[in-house]
Amino acid sequence: MLPAVPNRALAELGRTAGGPGTLALLVRDQDTRRLLMLRAVLDAAEAAGPAVCPGAARDRLRDDWALLTAADRATGGGAHSPARARLTHPLMGPWATRCLTGLSPRDGRPTPHGRGELLRDLAHFSAVAAVAAARAGLSFTTSLTAREGVLTLPSLGALHTAERADVRVEVRCADGRLTLRQPGAPPVTVHLEQGTGAWSATPAWTPAYALPGLVPGAGPLPLDDLDPYRVPPRETGQYALSGPAAPDDAERKRWLQTWSGTAAVLRTGGEQRLTEALTLLRCLVPLELPPGADGRGSCSATRREAFGALLSSAPATPVAFAATLVHELQHTKLAALSEMTELHRAGPEARYFAPWRPDPRPYDGLLQGAYSHLALADFFQRRALADPARGESAWAAHARYHAQVGAALPALVGSPDLTPVGRRFVDGMAAVHERLAERPAPRGYTARAQAYIKAVRTLWTQRQPPAPPLTNR
Structure with missing residues (x-):
């Protein structure tokens, strides 16, 4: 069941706004979803058969999770601990998505290539756990895998190994330093810095x-x-x-x-x-x-x-x-x-005119585009009003974005696929569009923007395939 969105938050977001409380609500919900998704990766690995996820890979995931848990406890836990920061980092989302796809092959049996990619993906979690433990000040020794000659340690940097292949690298952490050892090369010492990055004297290391x-x-x-x-x-x-x-x-x-x-x-x-x-x-x-x-x-x-x-x-x-x-x-x-509430039930058919693109858009794509363009119309109007002496480019941008949203709103507002929550949201967008029209751009900018919309609509119409002929049955 989707969580309820407070009316005030929905109203703010419909205006393309969002106060601190509303934005914090979105962040908390997304962070919770990310942690649940990571838990799903671990559960999927446990449930997968050995043909998909070998026992050694499952054991390593358990060890990595234990190291993350120790790092979280060492820093008192909470949303700002190094472990939570690594797990809720944006790029962990694509990683988890890839892992879940690899752990659930369509026919139940992965191809050799797919299994190899999955094992590489799962090995990345070991690097994430090592970084969190290092940031938490823990001492540990572990073994990581450099992918095609590159060992990436998120938020710290990357080690380029002597061989352009998958290479095992021993990592030892103590006293704020990492010592990286690979076969056939001298050890590399990496010194942690506050925030993002870590430095090393060797050219084989690229700092974040x-x-x-x-x-x-x-x-x-x-x-x-x-x-x-x-x-x-x-x-x-x-x-x-x-x-x-x-x-x-x-x-x-x-x-x-x-x-x-x-x-x-x-x-x-x-x-x-x-x-x-x-x-x-x-x-x-x-x-x-x-x-x-x-x-x-x-x-x-x-x-x-x-x-x-x-x-x-x-x-x-x-x-x-x-x-x-x-x-x-x-x-x-x-x-x-x-992700918190259903705004519409429109299908994926691409059939709507969007004046910022030459191709037809699905309803959700039209909504996304109109929403971002509405915010830009507001942004550039405020810029033009704040500095009339230098408002020429801002007024031109405002007029263009305002006209584009105006061309898209009828399809958005008139859709029978809107849910009650979606109706309130889109009505809020329409109200902002009307408010912006109360302080229009100078006439020349508005006229040029409307002529532009007319021209692209004509071109878009000409590009659409003809309707099939009617037949009697």
């Missing part, structure tokens, strides 16, 4: 990197280019994500420069946008620039199974960075809300 807190007093934000589960499998098509990026020092500097001005920009679009970023954002995953980008193009995404992660190519300016956060964090909020 983090951007500074968004505001003074906020914790550092990981810029994760190491985790093996950071991006979904590559897809083909116009809207496929670009590949994962591995920023060098110069590129990290550009990320830092852009990030440094983002909080101030978020504030000009409303204090709530800064609160969202501080509460919901847990890590950034850098992506390559899209093919053919001229320095202004970008791509970004969120993943339902990775609550708190934002995947993005490097934004060109703080305004672009802030807009990306506003856009993607609405997807984060709506996805989390959708």
